[in-house]
Amino acid sequence: MNNNNLRNIILENIVTLFRKFMVIYSIYLLLRGHNNPGGGFIAGIIASTGFIFFAIIHGTKALQNIIKIQPQKFIAIGLSFVLIAAFLPVISSKEVLTGLWIHTKIPVLGELHLGTPLIFDTGVFLVVIGVILTIVISIMEVLKWN
């Protein structure tokens, strides 16, 4: 908030913590999504709720400073992730969007499957964040919310 007299330091700190927690939690959800509830879409929304609450309290400028790049670029990066995941199989002469997998065994974690669907899911994650943030920041700036 612009008006310094009305600053609520506790709320501001809580929101900052909340944002960090949500981002970490969303990444956790993204990574475990393939086997447990979660996934790119949900993770994207969770991360952006963290950002939205942060923006409501601290203002969009502060949010822009934290995420560094414009939210629209999240969409672009996300879509390129998705496209990479989609067209990687073409290189190994498979059809578009075929899942490619690497199976490794790591001593502590056990068997690990890494594949293009994870890249795809990350792309979805970024697109969702980008879309929600673009819309919310546009609305907040136009309505002079902060």
Added chain:
Amino acid sequence: MSEYLPLLIGLLFLSGILVPVLYPIFKQRLGWVLSLAPLTIFILVLISLGDIGTQTIKLLPSDFSLLPGIDFAFRMDGLSAIFGLLITGIGFLVVLYASWYMKKYNRQAHFFSYLMFFMAAMTGLVFSDNLMGLFIFWELTSVTSFLLIGFDHHLEKSRQAALQSLLITGFGGLCLLFAAILIGQIAGTYQISEIIASGIDFTAHPQYQLIFILLLVAVLTKSAQFPFHFWLPGAMQAPTPVSAYLHSATMVNAGIYLLLRMHPVLSGTILWKYSLILAGVITMFLGAWFSMGQKDLKRILAFTTISALGTMVLLIGVGTPLSMEATLVFFIVHGLYKGGLFMVAGIIDKSTGTRDITVLSKLWKSLPATTIFGVLALISMAGLPPMLGFVGKELVYVAKIQLPGLSWIILPLGVGANIMMVAISLTVFVEVFYTRSKKTTIPIHYTEKKLPWYFILGPGVLALAGLLLGLFPAGLNQVISNALFVTKNHVVDVHLLLWHGFNEVLLLSIFAIFLGVMVFIYRKPVTQFIKKTIKWFDIYHLPTIFMNVMNQYLKIAGKNTQRIQHGYHRYYLITFFMVTLGITAFQINWNFSDLVPFGGFTTIRINIVILLMVSALAVLFAVFSMSRLSAILAMGVVGYGIGLLYLLYGAIDLAITQFLAETVIMVLFVMVIYYLPKFAKLSNKKSRVRDIIISLAVGAGVTIVVLHSRALNNHEPISNFFAENSFIKAHGKNIVNVILVDFRALDTLGEITVLTLAAIGVYSLFRFTVKKENK
């Protein structure tokens, strides 16, 4: 050798793509580098002429197909070779010519990029062995020629000419597509060689008329035949290298090529013969007649092109082996002299700054080489020996005389057109080049010594080619007899001669030349008279009529758009719901007895009942609430209720998504709520009743559909497949996620694209209003 042809056509396209990369490296030398591509193809085709002999057709099937049956298979035969040689040969010269002509233009890289694409499309067109491939190249030529004609897009005139040519040739292209589909349906293949080999008698097919008319429209529009001829004079708004290329070997000749290519399949009917002869004869005479009344050098040439195209269409309509031979020779003749003349016109334009023949004079002094080349081309155009034009014109006369029943009308008009050609050639020569005229000498910006040699190379090479081929026309025998073998499907011996001895044809020629000279001597009254007729024709000024029709069409389209896109959200919703409801009501099974599930109802769970009741109460509250905020909150309750429902039935991912989406929507609503106007009852009672009825009907409809969908289990549900294969094939235990990112990844890709579009829409809407306010 010809195996490399597809590769080289690909190279031509590639060079078009690479122009933006090459331009910063080569700058003004770009044309030199690019000209290597057509030159290579020219040499390749020239070498493979030896392979194909007089009766061989080389098919080059392709491994790559866009869709089954639609691929880029190529062929090499006499017909393709003739067109291909002219396209790449003149293309090579035009690129060199343009590299100096376009020197002062800003967007050189754009120009060369378009030009290379155009060349590639044209080359692909004449070598394609697949009807659909041919169509794709055909449309590519339309699009690239649009870009080339409208290259000076800061000029209103250029834009209009470009749009006109695109609309007309694009319309023809659509007709070609339909014709190609019909032919493909009948023959069962799109491969031209297979269609011809199949021996199906298309002329006896009930759909022959339709196919032919569609094809005819495609040809008439592309080849600028009456009544679609008017786009071609407009198209000379393009930079001169483009005009030279468009008129001589490409674009307008694509229609001629198509007629020749389709000749074995579709020719031989009365319809084919008479419609082509009619269109050709009108165009031939009209073009020649109009060209005499013009002042602009390029416009004169444009109308003579129309006349020449008419002659070719007419000859194809006649359809005897001799007339086909005449068509091919005339095509070569025309390509050589027209390319040369346009380049000469460009040189004159550059060195004097005008193309008006009433102002130009005595160019022999300052531009001697150009004059020689221009005069050689003019001799060829007039059909005088020893140029190839003479050979071509003699053949044309023979073919016209041959036609029983119709020669009494075609021959006079043909001779008339030729008289005009002789007169125009003489006029242009005397007005522009001749030294002993009374006109004042025109100031020269560039004398020939200041022009680079490769700028004058083009007309020189073409004029010398016309001269050499005129002196030794036998060099063309082999390739033309191969082309005739392809078009007529039987062997034809070709013996081209410059001198046939004294016969009736020669008498006709002498007569035409004599009258041409007479017209030239009395050119002032004649041009006055022709200008009068042109003025009279201008009442039906086709370009203006065409533009008026187009504007009217746009107006009507605009009105309809306003009617449909009225901007009232509630009416959009009403339309959407009513249409959806109507369609489902029409389709749905109204027998409610099978709505009861087979296994009977499951036991009622008390927690779900409570949930539903809460949701229902929230809906009622939202409907009757007098405050917007509470209505929104009530809708939020409904949303969370649905989320809980998912949770209770074990769909955790859906539940989480629902909760989150609901939360975000709530936050957004609360954000904008203060900025909305106060809640007020604006609608009257009538519309409220209407809304209630629609809402209830939609609700009932959706309920019925959902109940039906439970009863409909015709196939084994696909969810079983997902459940079984989720871990085995996709290594994921969370089926929902596996479906999203693996089994149905394409759907997800579509969805996030839609999301992106929505975000872009919101962003641009908001930013647009902000900018307006700040002003």
